[in-house]
Amino acid sequence: MVFDSHTHLFGHGHVAGAMRAACQRAWGEEQELLALPEDHWESVKDVEGAIVLAFAAPATGTVVPNKYIAEYVSKQPGRLFGFASVDPNNQLAPSLLENAIKEYNLSGLKLGPMYQNFYPDDKKHFALYAKADELNIPILIHQGTSFVPEGYLDASRPAALDPIAREFPDLKIVIAHMGHPWVGECISVVRKNTNMYMDLSALGGRPWQFYNAMVLAMEYRVTHKILLGSDFPFFTIQQTIDSLRNINSVAEGTSMPKIPEEIIEDIIHRNTPEILGLIK
Numbered sequence: 115m116v117f118d119s120h121t122h123l124f125g126h127g128h129v130a131g132a133m134r135a136a137c138q139r140a141w142g143e144e145q146e147l148l149a150l151p152e153d154h155w156e157s158v159k160d161v162e163g164a165i166v167l168a169f170a171a172p173a174t175g176t177v178v179p180n181k182y183i184a185e186y187v188s189k190q191p192g193r194l195f196g197f198a199s200v201d202p203n204n205q206l207a208p209s210l211l212e213n214a215i216k217e218y219n220l221s222g223l224k225l226g227p228m229y230q231n232f233y234p235d236d237k238k239h240f241a242l243y244a245k246a247d248e249l250n251i252p253i254l255i256h257q258g259t260s261f262v263p264e265g266y267l268d269a270s271r272p273a274a275l276d277p278i279a280r281e282f283p284d285l286k287i288v289i290a291h292m293g294h295p296w297v298g299e300c301i302s303v304v305r306k307n308t309n310m311y312m313d314l315s316a317l318g319g320r321p322w323q324f325y326n327a328m329v330l331a332m333e334y335r336v337t338h339k340i341l342l343g344s345d346f347p348f349f350t351i352q353q354t355i356d357s358l359r360n361i362n363s364v365a366e367g368t369s370m371p372k373i374p375e376e377i378i379e380d381i382i383h384r385n386t387p388e389i390l391g392l393i394k
């Protein structure tokens with residue numbers, strides 16, 4: 115199977131404020147960041163399934179509602195899995211999560227401290243993780259950098275998740291983008307906690323970093339915990355697979371390590387729904 119574990123929908127008006135301004139500065143584009151259902155549908159036609167992410171990040175301007183995701187994924191249950199998102203700064207976050215999961219039949223929780231401006235290791239947020247644990251759903255967390263000036267960079271270090279992984283050993287936690295640029299820190303926290311994983315989405319855009327991340331994962335023997343993901347609409351799954359199969363090109367003609375084809379193909383064919391327990 116080929117499964118895309120990290121994709122977005124962005125409807126009209128969902129990306130605003132600081133995030134929209136940062137996108138325009140980064141890419142010099144005036145148009146809105148969009149990933150409409152019809153675009154997404156096209157992007158997943160060649161894969162067996164995908165995770166589609168809501169996002170409640172009012173602190174930096176992005177709000178992709180749970181209902182919007184739920185309506186889309188309900189077209190193909192068992193193939194498209196929607197992840198809810200709630201704002202951890204909202205005191206009602208645990209009950210909002212429970213409602214979203216039960217009412218909308220969603221399959222996980224998406225968080226991003228760098229966009230939601232919360233410190234994930236603060237004990238006051240542990241009730242939210244306890245709720246995810248109770249609901250038996252995984253968390254996909256963007257625990258890495260971003261370009262939004264208003265975001266809390268000091269809340270985004272992968273090691274901050276270690277106390278959560280230890281407190282909730284059955285709660286599955288996936289670190290997006292292998293914690294870039296803190297790939298080594300991400301690998302160290304994922305390696306020691308049996309309930310933690312990482313996705314390689316968006317790394318193909320930086321071939322040198324991607325190559326180094328893969329070599330490091332190989333040396334620490336954690337490549338079996340890497341999930342395939344595109345970060346659509348920023349990359350397609352085909353671009354992601356191509357950049358993974360091409361990973362050794364930066365080392366060509368040198369004596370630097372090569373990532374064996376077997377490791378690459380294992381990642382491409384990883385059974386993420388089974389690993390994360392998405393099919394109940």
Ligand SMILES: [Zn+2]
Pocket residue numbers: 120122290345
């Ligand atoms: Zn993403």
